[in-house]
Amino acid sequence: MRLLKNLAAVLALLAIVWATFLLVSYILASTLFPAIEQASQNIFASILRVIVGLATFTAWVLAWYTLTKIWLYKVLGVD
Amino acid sequence: MLEALASFLTVIAVTPLMIKLGRRVGIVGVDVHKSSKPVIPKTGGLALILGSLIALLVHMLLNHDSLPLIFLSTGLIAGFIGFLEDFRGEMNPKLKPTLLLLASIPILVTGSYIPRPVIPFIGRTRLYKIYPILVALAYPVTCNAVNSVDVLNGSMIYTSIPFFAMSSIIAYYRGNSFILTMSLICISILVALIPYNKYPAKIFPGNSGSLFIGGLMASTAILGRIEVAAIIALLPQIMNEMHVIFSIGGIKSAKQVKSRPVKFVDGFLTASKDRSAPITLVRLLSAGAKVSEKNMAYMMGVLAAFTSVLAILTDLLLVEAWI
Numbered sequence: 229m230r231l232l233k234n235l236a237a238v239l240a241l242l243a244i245v246w247a248t249f250l251l252v253s254y255i256l257a258s259t260l261f262p263a264i265e266q267a268s269q270n271i272f273a274s275i276l277r278v279i280v281g282l283a284t285f286t287a288w289v290l291a292w293y294t295l296t297k298i299w300l301y302k303v304l305g306v307d
Numbered sequence: 308m309l310e311a312l313a314s315f316l317t318v319i320a321v322t323p324l325m326i327k328l329g330r331r332v333g334i335v336g337v338d339v340h341k342s343s344k345p346v347i348p349k350t351g352g353l354a355l356i357l358g359s360l361i362a363l364l365v366h367m368l369l370n371h372d373s374l375p376l377i378f379l380s381t382g383l384i385a386g387f388i389g390f391l392e393d394f395r396g397e398m399n400p401k402l403k404p405t406l407l408l409l410a411s412i413p414i415l416v417t418g419s420y421i422p423r424p425v426i427p428f429i430g431r432t433r434l435y436k437i438y439p440i441l442v443a444l445a446y447p448v449t450c451n452a453v454n455s456v457d458v459l460n461g462s463m464i465y466t467s468i469p470f471f472a473m474s475s476i477i478a479y480y481r482g483n484s485f486i487l488t489m490s491l492i493c494i495s496i497l498v499a500l501i502p503y504n505k506y507p508a509k510i511f512p513g514n515s516g517s518l519f520i521g522g523l524m525a526s527t528a529i530l531g532r533i534e535v536a537a538i539i540a541l542l543p544q545i546m547n548e549m550h551v552i553f554s555i556g557g558i559k560s561a562k563q564v565k566s567r568p569v570k571f572v573d574g575f576l577t578a579s580k581d582r583s584a585p586i587t588l589v590r591l592l593s594a595g596a597k598v599s600e601k602n603m604a605y606m607m608g609v610l611a612a613f614t615s616v617l618a619i620l621t622d623l624l625l626v627e628a629w630i
Contacts, residue, residue, distance in 0.1 A: 230594075230595050230596035231592065231593075231596045231598050231602070231606065234591060234592045234593070234594055234595075234596060235592060235606055235609065235610075237591075238588070238591050238592060238610060239609075239610065239613055241546075242542055242543065242546070242610065242613060242614055242617075243617070245542055245546065246539055246542060246614065246617050246621075249538070249539065249542075250427050250428070250621070250625070253426050253427060253429075253535065254426065254427065254428045254429060257426040257429040257432055258429065261432060261434055261437060264436055264437050265433060265434060265435065265436055265437065289549060289553075292546070293549065293550060293553045296546075296550060296586060296591065297554075297586060300578075300586060300590070300591055300594055301582075303594040303595050304578060304580050304594050304595060305580075305595075306580050306582060
């Protein structure tokens with residue numbers, strides 16, 4: 229029973245990661261990628277786009293890692 | 308189809324020989340999740356490689372294109388790096404991803420990629436500068452991700468088959484016969500290895516097997532132009548790899564990690580409560596539970612099947628409109 233609950237929780241986590249991945253890929257495609265591909269545009273706008281893109285990606289990875297860690301330690305009863 | 312059949316029969320036929328070869332040459336590993344701690348040959352990857360080489364030969368006799376050679380050579384480079392590790396012992400954990408960048412050379416040198424991936428809600432993009440870099444990075448990321456789930460009897464195979472099933476389905480409705488053939492060959496060699504690698508395993512795929520399959524997955528994504536779907540289908544493997552890296556504080560060798568993610572108690576796997584232990588998919592699934600190795604490998608397959616379905620849905624609903 230516990231295994232099925234764990235499986236359901238990991239499936240839910242994967243669904244969250246999938247949905248947020250779609251959002252993050254949209255943000256990266258509108259910020260980071262154009263900044264690298266279109267070198268002729270305003271330099272400050274490019275830097276800002278790179279920062280926003282990288283920050284979004286880092287925040288995404290950290291968010292699902294933290295979410296996983298909180299869930300795991302709660303199930304394991306670890307403080 | 309003939310290629311898939313030839314590769315299936317080859318793997319079935321050569322795997323017993325690879326078991327003998329592995330024992331004779333000493334390419335073996337301890338099956339740590341068994342009470343008797345048996346020593347098992349790690350030469351299953353060589354059987355997978357031989358199976359795909361035969362398929363390539365059959366394909367080249369039937370068709371006259373060079374793309375399958377480029378496709379397979381990426382896997383062969385990754386598989387060779389894995390074989391070196393199987394043969395000589397654990398490689399420097401930072402050197403391995405660097406060497407795996409070499410697997411991208413056949414695609415980059417021949418210019419076999421099209422740097423215009425479709426991104427959901429955006430459409431077709433033009434990534435002429437960044438795409439070659441992403442191609443190079445795809446190999447270490449994918450190979451290490453696949454390698455990271457090769458921890459239980461059958462787990463690498465059960466998590467890889469859904470990926471190639473996904474690429475077969477997408478290739479079928481897009482009418483991409485090349486990727487359909489290559490995906491079916493990959494499914495065939497993996498299915499053929501199941502009788503030997505399922506619980507209790509008689510052979511392990513080894514690093515050669517998991518890196519070879521990882522290399523072929525990356526090439527399927529690039530040559531099949533299914534980049535987004537491939538990332539989604541590989542989420543369990545990628546998450547597993549990222550969790551390990553984050554929880555142990557960087558890319559480290561297994562020997563540098565003192566605490567194991569799971570404990571083996573009375574024939575069952577159960578998650579470690581040690582905070583310094585790496586966070587892995589197996590640890591997540593066995594948290595507060597006792598799970599047999601066989602069931603755990605099936606559950607990992609369920610996760611991969613789930614994300615492969617999500618990948619197909621994403622491709623159908625958000626990517627296909629721009630193809």
